[in-house]
Ligand SMILES: Nc1ncnc2c1ncn2[C@@H]1O[C@H](COP(=O)(O)OP(=O)(O)OP(=O)(O)O)[C@@H](O)[C@H]1O
């Protein structure tokens with residue numbers, strides 16, 4: 001990495017702060033994150049206290065090499081360029097804060113997600129035990145808590161057991177992001193490390209807080225920790241709490257299956273979260289094996305006629321006597337808008353409020369088969385929406401949350417700022433905000449994973465040749481969670497679509 005070319009700068013779409021892009025040989029690109037020293041000169045440095053910590057001092061190569069970067073694309077070809085890289089997360093030999101001067105704060109924003117309390121716990125414990133920092137504040141109730149609510153003092157004792165509880169002990173909210181007031185509060189309280197846990201909206205808010213802090217020339221590190229139960233944040237392998245949510249969804253699917261198979265022509269309908277991305281529904285379906293049909297926002301479907309849902313339900317009931325349908329909350333919203341009066345309501349953050357697709361589809365199925373009178377169905381609708389996100393994180397998510405929190409703490413102590421952290425191809429990395437906020441992670445229905453789902457449920461793809469063409473033309477890159485690349489050359493060739501009319 002010694003022969004990297006000098007930084008080439010590009011404008012950051014989110015604001016007026018320039019992106020740090022470093023180019024190297026063979027198409028190597030480092031999309032670096034900002035550092036306090038980019039805008040503050042003569043900052044003192046200190047040896048990392050971990051050098052003197054008996055637990056860590058024996059670890060070989062514990063400190064991350066300053067040149068370590070992580071490749072975004074893991075599948076490469078002999079002639080492909082090396083592509084985009086991110087700075088590897090982890091402790092540095094030198095830190096830019098004297099632990100005694102650190103005054104950190106933590107805020108959680110947006111919807112709940114299993115693991116929030118674990119992340120809070122591990123930020124507090126990481127700061128205390130790894131770096132000897134003893135001033136950590138919890139901001140009560142999301143962004144607006146900076147200027148409208150009280151704060152909570154967080155110590156290892158206060159947070160000791162919180163990972164066993166769902167929710168967030170410091171509260172959360174939507175809306176109320178006022179950059180000026182938030183940065184005033186940070187400045188007035190003498191806070192110099194800000195840990196912001198939240199989804200895409202929260203990370204957009206974190207980006208503008210960072211920009212304002214930089215504009216004011218403050219020595220304050222801003223670290224984002226991505227949180228989304230929908231797994232809709234791009235670049236990172238997966239988001240914390242997702243595993244837990246998929247696991248909890250099994251209970252609802254099992255119940256739907258038991259109900260459905262115990263009665264003649266039983267249909268179990270389960271609605272799961274997923275506003276724009278159907279990952280929870282897709283993984284819960286794949287894990288369960290009891291699901292006959294999974295409907296997600298990314299894959300359009302229709303009810304009536306040849307190749308439609310009603311036809312498939314009839315076929316499945318005749319074949320098997322019962323069936324289970326899993327539907328993500330954002331699926332089929334276009335169909336609902338046609339039949340229900342459009343509401344166009346928004347939550348406090350400006351997110352569109354969705355109509356209840358679970359209730360709607362249950363009613364449509366009932367009235368279709370009721371009208372036909374040739375198949376008497378028994379439908380049970382289960383809506384575990386909030387149950388899958390209000391629980392504590394499972395063991396795997398707890399470990400993941402710990403690594404995330406520690407990455408954020410190491411990054412802030414090392415003087416990095418304006419970053420989100422998360423695993424990229426299994427290596428924790430510091431990712432510039434714009435990469436995380438520019439677009440959403442979605443299920444790519446031309447990817448192998450969706451094909452696996454279709455072959456496991458045997459459901460029709462509901463796509464007509466025109467839809468297939470449109471999907472292929474969108475050229476979505478494969479998601480990080482998937483093992484392969486897009487297979488647009490073969491998998492969705494028209495002849496392979498199960499129920500093409
Ligand atoms: N573009 C933006 N600029 C500044 N702040 C924003 C922006 N978008 C959202 N926010 C703020 O971020 C916070 C959380 O946003 P939002 O409610 O959209 O949840 P989220 O972080 O996307 O999480 P979830 O995945 O649960 O939706 C809110 O306080 C909101 O005001």
Ligand SMILES: O=P(O)(O)OC[C@H]1O[C@](O)(CO)[C@@H](O)[C@@H]1O
Nearest residue numbers: 111112228229230273274275347
């Ligand atoms: O009802 P709330 O708390 O606004 O949250 C609902 C939304 O939050 C999410 O879980 C995202 O965090 C979406 O899937 C869902 O639409």
Ligand SMILES: [Mg+2]
Nearest residue numbers: 110199200201
């Ligand atoms: Mg969001």
